[in-house]
Amino acid sequence: MAKLLMKGNEAIAEAAIRAGAKHYFAYPITPQNEVSEYLSRRMPEVGGCFLQMESEVAVINTLFGAAAAGIRAFTTSSSPGISLMSEGLSYITAANLPTVVVNMCRAGPGLGGILPSQGDYRQMTKGGGHGDYHLIVLAPASVQEAVELMMLAFDLADKYRNPVGILADGLIGQMMEPVDFDALPKPTVYDKSDWITDGAKNREPHLIRTLFLDPVPGEIENRKRAEKYRQIEKNETRYEIYNLENHPKLVIVAFGTIARVCKTAIDELKTMGIEVGLFRPISLYPFPYTELMQVGEKAQMLLSVEMSNGQLIDDVKMAMQGKKPIHFYGRQGGIVPAPDEIVEEAKKLFNVS
Amino acid sequence: MYLEVKFAGFGGQGIMLAGKLLAEAAMMEGKQVVWIPSYGPEMRGGTAYCTVVIATKPIGSPIINNPANIVVMNRPSLEKFAPMMKPNGICLVNSSLIPITSGRNDIIEIRLPCNDVAIALNNPKAANMVALGGFVGLTQCVSIQSVEIAVKNEFHTKAKFIEPNIAAIRKGAELAVTDEVRVKYEGVKV
Numbered sequence: 001m002a003k004l005l006m007k008g009n010e011a012i013a014e015a016a017i018r019a020g021a022k023h024y025f026a027y028p029i030t031p032q033n034e035v036s037e038y039l040s041r042r043m044p045e046v047g048g049c050f051l052q053m054e055s056e057v058a059v060i061n062t063l064f065g066a067a068a069a070g071i072r073a074f075t076t077s078s079s080p081g082i083s084l085m086s087e088g089l090s091y092i093t094a095a096n097l098p099t100v101v102v103n104m105c106r107a108g109p110g111l112g113g114i115l116p117s118q119g120d121y122r123q124m125t126k127g128g129g130h131g132d133y134h135l136i137v138l139a140p141a142s143v144q145e146a147v148e149l150m151m152l153a154f155d156l157a158d159k160y161r162n163p164v165g166i167l168a169d170g171l172i173g174q175m176m177e178p179v180d181f182d183a184l185p186k187p188t189v190y191d192k193s194d195w196i197t198d199g200a201k202n203r204e205p206h207l208i209r210t211l212f213l214d215p216v217p218g219e220i221e222n223r224k225r226a227e228k229y230r231q232i233e234k235n236e237t238r239y240e241i242y243n244l245e246n247h248p249k250l251v252i253v254a255f256g257t258i259a260r261v262c263k264t265a266i267d268e269l270k271t272m273g274i275e276v277g278l279f280r281p282i283s284l285y286p287f288p289y290t291e292l293m294q295v296g297e298k299a300q301m302l303l304s305v306e307m308s309n310g311q312l313i314d315d316v317k318m319a320m321q322g323k324k325p326i327h328f329y330g331r332q333g334g335i336v337p338a339p340d341e342i343v344e345e346a347k348k349l350f351n352v353s
Numbered sequence: 354m355y356l357e358v359k360f361a362g363f364g365g366q367g368i369m370l371a372g373k374l375l376a377e378a379a380m381m382e383g384k385q386v387v388w389i390p391s392y393g394p395e396m397r398g399g400t401a402y403c404t405v406v407i408a409t410k411p412i413g414s415p416i417i418n419n420p421a422n423i424v425v426m427n428r429p430s431l432e433k434f435a436p437m438m439k440p441n442g443i444c445l446v447n448s449s450l451i452p453i454t455s456g457r458n459d460i461i462e463i464r465l466p467c468n469d470v471a472i473a474l475n476n477p478k479a480a481n482m483v484a485l486g487g488f489v490g491l492t493q494c495v496s497i498q499s500v501e502i503a504v505k506n507e508f509h510t511k512a513k514f515i516e517p518n519i520a521a522i523r524k525g526a527e528l529a530v531t532d533e534v535r536v537k538y539e540g541v542k543v
Contacts, residue, residue: 005377005388031392114392175415176373176388178380257415264413336416 009034060088070196090129098157115334362426367481486525
């Protein structure tokens with residue numbers, strides 16, 4: 001099959017179908033409603049089920065149930081909706097269950113606005129819900145990559161029995177780009193028969209729980225989870241580098257939509273004789289700390305470019321351990337900076353006018 | 354090759370579709386392409402628009418604040434976007450509905466009476482197709498044949514719309530490149 005021109009939201013929905021997702025629960029919110037629209041038609045075609053719930057709280061708890069029953073299930077939402085799901089995400093993680101949650105981030109805080117933002121970086125990577133847990137978080141920069149990461153998300157969720165978050169934004173959701181589904185790897189099928197709660201006829205019952213009143217087993221559970229996160233950090237780090245061949249003095253760190261804008265800015269700077277590199281984390285958790293350090297060490301300075309007030313920069317600082325100056329440029333409120341803004345910012349750092 | 358164009362008009366004029374067909378055609382020709390709709394609060398302001406970027410290299414920023422080219426189907430769109438254009442671009446104006454000009458002398462303004470042409474073809478809803486044909490005819494950014502295939506794919510479940518829309522696209526392409534226009538356009542390459 002040839003390439004298809006698809007909106008990011010529709011492409012993500014189709015990717016989930018191809019990954020074998022059978023249940024989709026959601027509550028409407030802009031800018032991701034095309035996912036539900038698409039799946040209301042597509043899910044029945046593959047014998048799956050789309051249920052529009054009465055709230056995001058209902059969505060996440062229904063996902064909890066589907067995941068416990070061993071079904072590939074997922075939801076999509078946007079910032080305020082993810083806030084409402086945070087409690088459930090903590091529970092799903094505590095129960096070691098696989099699920100996928102897509103956040104088409106919009107401007108915040110509060111009701112904010114419906115335009116693109118990266119203001120949920122911390123919410124997705126550092127918690128949201130309570131307790132010692134992490135989502136695995138993947139951040140696409142194009143519609144094709146959104147499809148690839150969506151399919152990967154289901155595999156990672158099953159492999160590690162941990163929820164996976166996709167952090168994109170309204171722009172990725174709304175824009176159309178060519179998508180090639182043919183080249184994608186087939187989803188992996190994981191044997192879940194030793195833990196799912198799908199009826200205990202003729203076997204011992206399985207128990208899925210998150211309550212540990214006795215601190216000793218409570219700590220053991222947390223230690224097992226910590227070991228899982230060490231494995232994830234070791235195996236699942238993903239990133240892209242751009243224009244590092246000429247040893248640029250400045251390296252921009254950016255993810256998702258804004259990383260593309262930075263690439264255009266870097267190309268423009270090149271025509272002016274200014275070499276700037278790009279480090280784009282694709283996995284936001286696990287964050288590629290070591291890899292960024294290796295790249296950043298060779299530069300004189302770094303610039304974190306974000307559609308937020310400065311959140312990614314915390315991880316850039318952690319990676320660099322104070323070894324290089326780290327600058328920041330960000331826009332908020334739903335504004336996507338144009339390439340020339342980033343060009344100007346880089347020129348300032350080079351003292352070129 | 355790198356081309357960016359903003360299609361703008363009011364809701365119901367088929368702005369999104371015109372842009373999508375151009376993007377589909379470019380994709381079929383193996384080019385890189387991005388199509389971005391207006392979906393924010395600007396949707397409520399009376400203008401609907403979409404941006405299409407076509408390139409032979411991977412497309413970086415999908416955000417275009419100052420479009421190189423615009424196709425404007427109503428007056429508010431001309432008033433809003435013509436001042437933002439980069440110099441030397443094409444401003445295709447639907448002169449059926451827009452009595453004013455851009456007032457700029459550093460762009461190539463093509464006046465095409467899209468609604469009148471569509472009415473004359475007995476297909477009054479196809480003003481967007483006339484404009485699309487006009488833009489493709491002027492820039493040759495994709496072949497008319499590719500646009501026609503895109504139309505066939507788009508309307509594969511509503512076959513009766515295929516031929517009238519293709520006729521409107523061809524007419525637009527033909528009219529936009531009259532001798533008078535060609536003189537104005539000479540020397541400008543996208």
